[in-house]
Amino acid sequence: MSPLCGCCGEYIHKLTQQVSVMRKEIKNLRQMLDSAVRAHRKHMTSIQSAVSKMALREPDHKKDQPQPPPSPAPSQAALEQGNIQTVPIGHISSCFSMKNGTPRQPTICGPSRAELRIQQSVFNNPEHALMGLEHYSHVWIIFLFHKNGHLSYKAKVKPPRLDGQRVGVYATRSPHRPNALGLTLAKLDKIIGDTLHLSDIDMISGTPVLDIKPYIPEYDSPHARMGMDSEPCDLNTDQPQATTLSLNDRTDILNIHKTSETDDQSGDVGSLLSRDIFEAGVPVTDSPIVSAQSSHFTNLHNVLEEVKACVTQGDLCQLSCEREDQLSDSPKTKPPESTVDHPCYGEEAYSTIAGWIREPAVGGLEVRFTVHAKRELAEFLPTHLSGPSESDRPRFKFLRSPEEAAAAIRGVLSADPRSVYRRTRCRDRLFFFTLDTADITCWFGRGFAEVLQVRPVEQHTASM
Structure with a gap:
């Protein structure tokens, strides 16, 4: 790369100085803005406190009575009491523009699609809030039923699937609830910038979204929890680590051995002699015929011995598990807890629905x-x-x-x-x-x- 001339170097130096000055000015402006925001919040808090005190002031004939102590800041008191002011992080743009015909559940209409763009009023850089979400296939969407038309709700409702029968509102997913909050599981197709592209949705266009959470089957699905919590039934925990082979691995190795025996019948003298040596119990290194493949057959012999022990162990474990299943399925007899040596954890983790x-x-x-x-x-x-x-x-x-x-x-x-x-x-x-x-x-x-x-x-x- 050719060196810069004197005028170009001086010009670049001036630009660098100007950029440095601009960065300092931007930093000062941000500090001033933060100070103004804090002062504004403090001022608004004091005004709200004064208004709340005026609203709680007693009539003139009760001025002599002792006044209650001043309440904390309204926002803090509301949060402690469970009352919050929701702020949408974005609004849904979907293929459904009205309530009529919108699916009641996301699984009803698979091709339904929507887009959710994160507002910059929540985050200055919405892309930062979505980093890592692309690794998940589904997301939970928490939203508001903004098209209810009225805020009335009843303790019992009539789900359309029950054709007029009444059940409690908390046993349904009716949009008319004390708090008009909705929850749906949507498929995350892709993320482009600050926009989420979703499918399998049941939300109307314009729906305010309050929060997004990734769907994790290990946490959200009882069946996945049951699979994680269950442990294999091991009879002997003192076995060396080399013998822990899967059933497919054992079957594959046995099939290889059987294949080699089948191939021996086609006239492979070396394989035939090596098999005889295995059956006779002679070490492979003592055979002059297979001296070139001594290490290979030694490893194979060790693996086969390990497979034999593992298969025997697996058969015993399978018999014990089948015996436990038969005893658990019997309506009359049930083994005491002391006799169950190898419980399979997670059997009680199941889910039921109406x-x-x-x-x-x-x-x-x-x-x-x-x-x-x-x-x-x-x-x-x-x-x-x-x-x-x-x-x-x-x-x-x-x-x-x-x-x-x-x-x-x-x-x-x-x-x-x-x-x-x-x-x-x-x-x-x-x-x-x-x-x-x-x-x-x-x-x-x-x-x-x-x-x-x-x-x-x-x-x-x-x-x-």
Whole structure:
């Protein structure tokens, strides 16, 4: 690299000095801003304390009575009492724009997609808050049911899957709760900058998100906990570490030995003699025929001896485990705890759910498309395709193809998105919902739902 001339070096030196001065000025400005923010918070705290004291002041005829001690700062007292002011970290942009037709659970409509952008009002660098999240496949989303329409709630509700039967609100996932908080498990497709790309979602576009947590099966799934807590049944813990082979490893080595025996029949004299030497118990190093492969067969002999011990040990362990299973399955006899030498931890870690979740009173529906609806759906273009000649055709924003849109429509309608009221008193009325940029019109019959029209949202709104 050629040396710099004198004028260039002086110019670079001046630029370096200016950058240094600018950094110092930025540092001073940040300190001043932090001081102003602290002063503002202190001032607001004093104002709130004064207002709270004025609100708690007694009438004039009770001025002589002793006053209660001053309460702590409102924010601190609210936090200690469990009352907090939520601040959304972002808002969902999804393929569902209204409550009508939005899946009640994320597993209903697999192709559903959404985006979540972290606001800069929470973090100056939202990308920093997402570092490491790309290693997880699913995330928990904590959000607000902002489209409830009212804040009333009841102790008993009517889940649509129970077709009018009442259960407690805390035994359901009803959005009408004392605190309108929602929890869903979404699939994390990718992270680009400050935006999360999600799928398998059940949230409306514009939903305020309060928090994101990674899904960890070892912590969140009882079945995964059971697998982690369980331990193998070992009869002899004093065995050397070299004998701890998996069952597949033992089977593979035995198969190799059997294969070598099979190959001996084809005329391999060296292998045949080495097998005879093994059976006779003669060390491999004493045989002049296999002197070139002495170390190899010595290792193989040791491995086979270890495999023999491990297989015998595994058979005994399997017999003892089967005996324990038979005793535990017997309704009359149960071995005492003192006789169980090798308990399998985690057997009591199981999960149960209400029966109506898997066997609801309302069954699934068959979804049909009219010929006209299929033709209209085929006119939509996926979001990743573009062309000047096809610019007049409607285009999806989240869905990748008309086939994926059809699968999403089937997922929504097969679960019967109607409420109990609409199901019982509005049977003969059309049902409308929006999926991505498509407005769906359908009707319900006995055991089926039929899609009548699939029109772009702009065309529908313009015609109304």
